[in-house]
Amino acid sequence: MPQITLIEAVTQALAYEMKHDPSVIVLGEDVGINGGVFRATQGLQKAFGSERVIDTPLDEATIAGLTVGLAAQGMKPVAEAQFEGFIYPMMEHIACHAARLRTRTRGRMSCPAVFRAPWGGGIRAPEHHSEANEHLFTNIPGLRVVLPSSPGRAYGLLLAAIRDPDPVIFFEPKRIYRQYKEEVADDGEALPLDVCFVLRDGGDVTLVTWGAQVKETLEAADALAEQGISAEVIDVATLTPLDFDTIHESVKKTGRCVIVHEAPRTAGFGAEIAARLAEKAIYDLVAPVERVTGYDTHIPLYRLEMKYLPSVERIVAAVQRTLAAS
Amino acid sequence: MPQITLIEAVTQALAYEMKHDPSVIVLGEDVGINGGVFRATQGLQKAFGSERVIDTPLDEATIAGLTVGLAAQGMKPVAEAQFEGFIYPMMEHIACHAARLRTRTRGRMSCPAVFRAPWGGGIRAPEHHSEANEHLFTNIPGLRVVLPSSPGRAYGLLLAAIRDPDPVIFFEPKRIYRQYKEEVADDGEALPLDVCFVLRDGGDVTLVTWGAQVKETLEAADALAEQGISAEVIDVATLTPLDFDTIHESVKKTGRCVIVHEAPRTAGFGAEIAARLAEKAIYDLVAPVERVTGYDTHIPLYRLEMKYLPSVERIVAAVQRTLAAS
């Protein structure tokens, strides 16, 4: 079994599902012969033809509107926004239609579509190519917001997203697209979209994160282990609908929670997790909840971006604060 | 001094500022001779001419893009989205430009614009005319998100929004546009955009809300008073940047907090307030935080909408739970 990167896992999942389900099609800018600017759709047009791997005109509203129309008519479109920063013109179709077709028509119509986009900072890219803007979608009912953080989870969650009968926003942490390889069987096995993944067991503190920050968070857990602190690491993976139970179980055990994400702090999705803790786990907590996040500013251009993104040091420091607090 | 409604206060503020600042202009769909579908701009075109009160073509991206261009070139545009549900096509210009012009150019350019929109449910309106979607903007740095809840605050906060050197999203709770009248001096006095308003003092529980839900929350406080429970009521008014201190001071006193908003619960702005409590007030809280919100569904069409919106009963029940908890 070959070892593949996260982005290769995306390609592998797309190819698998296109092969097994003729209603799956891919559309977006440069997804055809070019295989996407990150090569996520590499080889797909050659394999499945230009009627199933479609280069669209350059208009994200068009891509999103076509996607809704296709999905409502029995196709399973996988649409790409070239970068998360270009997803804004898709929002009207996502919020007003993709997320509503089913409820609007009492189930007569539905929108089994996936909206994929590379996501997040840290690749020294130009302006608008580095945002973490999952918050745009987490308050919109009817959607699933999914962020894989490993090749295996990218494969399994993308298969699940395509098969899901409802629309899924699938953000791909581009910073770790090629971070490492792992074996991912091309067996068509999907992963569940309603659970968080516990990546590491620990008893002293619960670290909750998603996307590329899983990297720093696991590194922080390593660093903490050297200090004799045992951190449990949870990859939320599917932000909405949220599996809070897994997080809650962990916090019951550890009494401490540090939430890590690269989006701006205020009203980022970390707030929801902290809020649930304030509602449901207040008697379990022995220390204040901490959030280690991007700042409430736009991510700067690349010379300063690493000072903006949560670092291992900032995570470790937050954990130490929660330990000092109790 | 005449008594005016919330929407009349909006008109009064617009007229005041247009009279005193020639760079202020109003643009949107039907804002001219029709005075807006709710009459917020009634009489303005007659008073200030059709070059300063501009009916645009029907394209929200156009309205938003023009607004950015106008603001960058020395005007102070006040743009209207006819309903909050039609603000999505404005998002690219708001998130990528209005909120960024200053930081992008290191202050060379800025965007002193206001984006107004009627907001929220409860007026038996058709689909897409009843959303509470403030969450779209609260995680975007560089913006201010403001929601007045009385005629006086509508007047003062709108003046402040127009005068603010940065872009402001100004959501007007349409359900209480004409709920009651109060005296609002047309004196050009703005209210601060960096404070929450304590509407009612109390010692047992802190009720935090904004927009039209201020109505139900105050009614709930009345109902609770009859039961001998003293509730402090805070109107957040400016969601971002947030004045958490006022909320924190109150919770230090009461030890209990119930957050009320009509947007869906998950990742609604209530989450941020609960999260701050989990971070900063955990030792002050004597009971779990509660959120009384819209459900994690789209607001239904009007036959069921009042079952979706937080009611006085739901607020009272939540308060009783927090009292029972400790």
Add this chain to the structure above:
Amino acid sequence: MSIAATFEIEYLQYLDADGKLVRDDLPAIARDVRQLVELYKWMLYVRVFDSKAVALQRTGKLGTYASCLGHEAAHVAIGSAMQEDDVFAPMYREYGAQFIRGVKPRELLLYWGGDERGSDFSGPAHDFAWCVPIATQCLHAAGAALAFKVRKEPRVAVTVVGDGGSSKGDFYGAINVAGAMQLPLVVVIVNNQWAISVPRSAQTGAKTLAQKGIAAGLECLQVDGNDLIAMRAAMDHAIKRARHGHGGMVIEAVTYRLSDHTTADDARRYRPDNEVKAAWQREPLKRMKAYLMSLNAWTGKEEEDWKADCAARVDVEVNAYLETKSQPVEAIFDFTYAQVPADLAVQRAAAIAADRHN
């Protein structure tokens, strides 16, 4: 001087405002008297329904309602020219087209009456529901057309957008992609001269709305939208081309909104009476009636009988609407996802409990 491209926009009209033929090269439909009578009866039916719906709103029995008064020829032509397995993506007032496609008036009333079940209608299950966010339906129709193309189905997607809506990016996106991909898409711009209070002249500097199709390389045509024969001929042409793989088309139907924008609007605030009065002279039913009578295909008596018949039929529908009980509170939750997620199930249970409690 070198010329890169030239274009012309044809204007199509067969019947003038008085029901007189203005040209001889008539399409087949103009001589198919039996079908013309059928279509005229639909137009009358829609008009009877429409005034009843407005009355329901005025008496508090219906929410905000968008009247279709004056648009009947355009809508009936669209609905009657389509095949059942074509896909229709309406805006919010194309009742004539929808009734012909099987949507029941009671369903329409349910929709405007604040009940989602109206959109689970008896028309073709693949037809889109009413679409409030302006012009977005154009792209859904384009998506449907793309599905047909991918699956090699000989079906056509038809959508309607207003004069105002033709300013929105989605309209442009839809015609552009239809041109780029040769999609079987027919976009009808129903130009009723007003977008709420904003007149056609404030929407665009274009001389015709039909010419917007030039931007996308589509065939385009301006039609007298009050002339059922011209509208139907245009639709037949457009749908046939599209079905045979010749690509999309933009049709501008020039008509007039004789009503307020919706029942929440008061058009007297912004438009002159005499403009409306003049428009009544050009309205679609009058001329069709005159034409049919001139062919001895229709009589005053038939008109009266059919109107009475319509009123009775509409009453049945209205009663069915008024008797429809509200959905239970759990209906707020049950269609958000295919299955209620665990997280949402908790809220659902709480809402049911809260509802019982009150």
Add this chain to the structure above:
Amino acid sequence: MSIAATFEIEYLQYLDADGKLVRDDLPAIARDVRQLVELYKWMLYVRVFDSKAVALQRTGKLGTYASCLGHEAAHVAIGSAMQEDDVFAPMYREYGAQFIRGVKPRELLLYWGGDERGSDFSGPAHDFAWCVPIATQCLHAAGAALAFKVRKEPRVAVTVVGDGGSSKGDFYGAINVAGAMQLPLVVVIVNNQWAISVPRSAQTGAKTLAQKGIAAGLECLQVDGNDLIAMRAAMDHAIKRARHGHGGMVIEAVTYRLSDHTTADDARRYRPDNEVKAAWQREPLKRMKAYLMSLNAWTGKEEEDWKADCAARVDVEVNAYLETKSQPVEAIFDFTYAQVPADLAVQRAAAIAADRHN
């Protein structure tokens, strides 16, 4: 048959690929040898700069960079036709226009080098910065044009959009509102045949991109974008009309992207070599040089001298760029709002502390 409207799209070219005049009715600029030499020198300067910038990226000294190779005539014509107080809203590769307007190469390098200070440039303070979200700049220019109209200033807004960008709703919104409101807006579609890997033919079914202006009722013109004289004549015409209140215009500049899309792209993946080779035959500098030489206005020696001069000037700029220290960490915070809000000040302090700590 009745015709509602007719249109034609003119194609403008004076110099062919070899620098020969193809028509006699020359605009003034064609005879203004001194100015033509100046403009040609700008084109050369831009080309020297461009290849240096690509080299900087290849050696790790610059981030992703979008080359302007092949677009020099269009860009220099735009920049030189504008007045200082006109407003320019570029996309991301119109360096020729910007240099003429006073933007320094070191600022451009700072921008692509990941430093916001590049956008606080020495060009007119009212010019917009580089705009990544495709076509949005068109509406900012329209907003500027509206400001001029409201304030009754005789200024013009000029914007550039790509062939790909002309598919986006914002482009359409901008030309539409310019037509509806008679705004002094000039939209130049720089059609370089590719939008990254998507060819012009996949963007639209329109025969010309110029004809998109018909949808908005604007005057439109297709121009040989490699012909500096034609481009400049077109710009002079468009700007003059706009300045005198005759409204907006759409110009399609037909050219070719001789480089990769950006340094992050590899165009060999998707386009044939021979297409690029053929395009090199039509590139703008070669023909201008031939024309100037035919007028005895330029020599091979002058060319060599000027190129050396350019290289030296560019080196000065590159060094200034390379020597620019990064901003301190607080720069992340200090331009988010006019004043740092209290809530953000706490984060600012924490970031400074964290930075010192590392």
